[in-house]
Amino acid sequence: MALTLGSGSGFEAQPLISLATGRWCKLICGASLQDLPLIRNLALVYTLAGVDCIDVAADPAVVAAAAAGREVALGLGAPQKPWLMVSLNDGEDPHFRKAAFDPQHCPVDCLRPCERICPTQAIGRPGVDVPRCYGCGRCLGVCPWGLIGAQTYVHTPAAIVDLLANSPVDALELHTQVGHADAFSQVWQQLQPWAAGRQALAISCPGGEGLQAYLTSIYAQVRASGLPLIWQTDGRPMSGDVGRGTTTAAIRLGATVLGYNLPGYVQLAGGTNAETVPRLRSLGFLADSPQPRPRRIAGVAYGSYARKLVQPYLESAGRHLETNPTQLKEAVEVARELISPLKGTGINNRT
Numbered sequence: 001m002a003l004t005l006g007s008g009s010g011f012e013a014q015p016l017i018s019l020a021t022g023r024w025c026k027l028i029c030g031a032s033l034q035d036l037p038l039i040r041n042l043a044l045v046y047t048l049a050g051v052d053c054i055d056v057a058a059d060p061a062v063v064a065a066a067a068a069g070r071e072v073a074l075g076l077g078a079p080q081k082p083w084l085m086v087s088l089n090d091g092e093d094p095h096f097r098k099a100a101f102d103p104q105h106c107p108v109d110c111l112r113p114c115e116r117i118c119p120t121q122a123i124g125r126p127g128v129d130v131p132r133c134y135g136c137g138r139c140l141g142v143c144p145w146g147l148i149g150a151q152t153y154v155h156t157p158a159a160i161v162d163l164l165a166n167s168p169v170d171a172l173e174l175h176t177q178v179g180h181a182d183a184f185s186q187v188w189q190q191l192q193p194w195a196a197g198r199q200a201l202a203i204s205c206p207g208g209e210g211l212q213a214y215l216t217s218i219y220a221q222v223r224a225s226g227l228p229l230i231w232q233t234d235g236r237p238m239s240g241d242v243g244r245g246t247t248t249a250a251i252r253l254g255a256t257v258l259g260y261n262l263p264g265y266v267q268l269a270g271g272t273n274a275e276t277v278p279r280l281r282s283l284g285f286l287a288d289s290p291q292p293r294p295r296r297i298a299g300v301a302y303g304s305y306a307r308k309l310v311q312p313y314l315e316s317a318g319r320h321l322e323t324n325p326t327q328l329k330e331a332v333e334v335a336r337e338l339i340s341p342l343k344g345t346g347i348n349n350r351t
Ligand code: SF4
Pocket: 098, 099, 117, 118, 119, 120, 121, 122, 123, 128, 132, 133, 134, 135, 136, 137, 138, 139, 140
């Protein structure tokens, strides 16, 4: 299937086609990331690269920043208009937390391992730069004095309803986990009216004992929405940039959930990186695998790995990457290298 649709008929439907053909690719900006210039430029680069969806925090300013980046990309000839998806949670979840510590308690001779390990440079002398922290947790265990803690949060339904009423949100993602049945039901009851008219509903869940029964119960609740369902299998959360091997957990959980035969699409996340698609292909999980299996993975979401790839171009670019066309072009090429093994060679190259 060609992926070079222009702005005419079918342009808006391209993400659905990608899901149906096993070529769905999502950028995860981070359910807690609120660094607006970074999010805008990430959306710009990955829209030009050809992703189907951009997943962002449920924050009006974040959604606006992603929408702005997407608009600039469309004006520059992006191959399609990716959906904007917002992520919500039904309880305590590592994706919905921020690191915190009081820098006044730090010994002056500390070698500051917390700064070195943070993938977003969110830690400095004043402490944690909250918008930049996406809750990966890597700093939590490295402080020799145990000063760093995590503050978790849950979005209130009222705030979400306001966001859904007033922002260009194309799709919703609910993060849940085994054991959250009651909390999920409460959140879903409040959000269900606002889910109507969206393009898709994603359910993000890590592994756990009783997962099949749990996801089956989730399906029983959400199927009445009639929305295309995406099962996001969160193999090893927020770890794709740690090493190539993290994709093993992502593929293992995706294969497990695929075996449940739930209606909808199964999409990998949590540990995905450049290793993921070649491994999926060799294991028969993609439509173009040499020996494809009867049930196949619909797509892959890239988070920390996708961000790390383009970070060097974005850090020095200022707020509007498009004002530096050479840097933008290089960033898009790097992003396309990640995406094209899944999307095929049909991605438009007009930047
Ligand atoms: S290491 Fe992770 S959790 Fe800690 S401040 Fe950086 S982004 Fe936040």
